[in-house]
Amino acid sequence: MDLISFTWLVWIGATTLLFWILPAKLRFGWLLAVTCLFLLTFEPTSLGLLAVLTGTTYFLTKGPRPDGKRVALAIVPVAALLFGYKIFSASQGDDLVTTGVIPLGLSYYTLRCIHYAMERYKGAIRDLGPWDLLGYLFFIPTIFIGPIHRFPEWRRDKSRHRWDSEMFSEGLERILHGYVKVAFFGNFLVSDQFASWSEDATTPGSAQELYLEMIRIGLNLWFQFSGFSDLAIGFARLLGFRVMENFNWPFFQRNISDFWANWHISLTSWSREYVFNPTIAVTRSPAAGALASLIAIALWHEVSVRYLVWGLYHGLGIVVWQKCRPLWGKLPQVANRFGQHALHGLSVLVTAHFVLLGFLLVRQEGFGEIIDALQIFGTGWT
């Protein structure tokens, strides 16, 4: 089912209406029932997997404080399942999202399961019984496309749960913003109008065509993905939950580290907690942490050479930036305001182009096509 549709609006409306009409003790059972009904209707495989993952995660981490072996037993099969699906999907051709090779939402609820198990191991989350874990993992607004919200915040909102008209109004506003971003900006302006204009204005196979394609891909991703995140955040607010933000003007950041702090925030913060920090704890090297973190993010999207290259590209970008940062501070500072603005603009432009080039390269089918695209940029300007 398409999330930009009247059907999904009806699901949001009916879920929210009954949620607030029902007595407080029945509300979370209702949310659980809606998620099960939705998955049963549109994605039964996902319902089965999510039920199994929830069960194993709960039973292996229950008790006062689970030991490392039990937590590893909870995490390894979950991660292996996701990894297996990613390898399988990478071998299935190009039209993967629409054909649904990967069960709906698996990439997201796997990371939530790992988060829960790790936090139980650290002792940051108490064993609150299976219903809280079920409610968290089966939370319908975020189950399909994130954000990868965290259990403590979800539990806090659940315990403080009450009607808040201001939050409800914010929710409606965010849903509207989401629809406008996806339908108007993403689908109409970027994918339709901008694509036709660039097709007419450039020669096929030229660097100009590739450059405009690069901008189109980046803008489309941003509008689509942040629009869908708005829908999820808005839906959660209608139900009285504040879910973490996922995007904060990523293409207007001054360096690659800032870009990753503002693009798919819930994923990058997950990776910081569970990949970057453990890697640093073992290696004492921020560079190794950045590389491991970005490679994990890349392989989470797809286990393939092109995504590995994409992860290395961004990881090395961050490492180079970390190394250059102290030198940057030693350069003579620009005193006048115009110069500062110009420098700021230039930094934003360079960062955006670095990221956009990465998106273009990862869209190529393999390493050979990546080299071809780079060659066109080198020699194909007409």
Added chain:
Amino acid sequence: MKLYLFLQSRVPKPLAVVLTGLWFALLIVLAFFFANEPQAVFRYGNI
């Protein structure tokens, strides 16, 4: 809401209400008028 609060501190309250209303009307028109645009494939990896 943010837009309304922003406007309220700068223009008379009735005008802030009208401008906010017009802004949301525009968004609703855009969202529903273009809702039938063909969906671009949301290809951000196989998520």
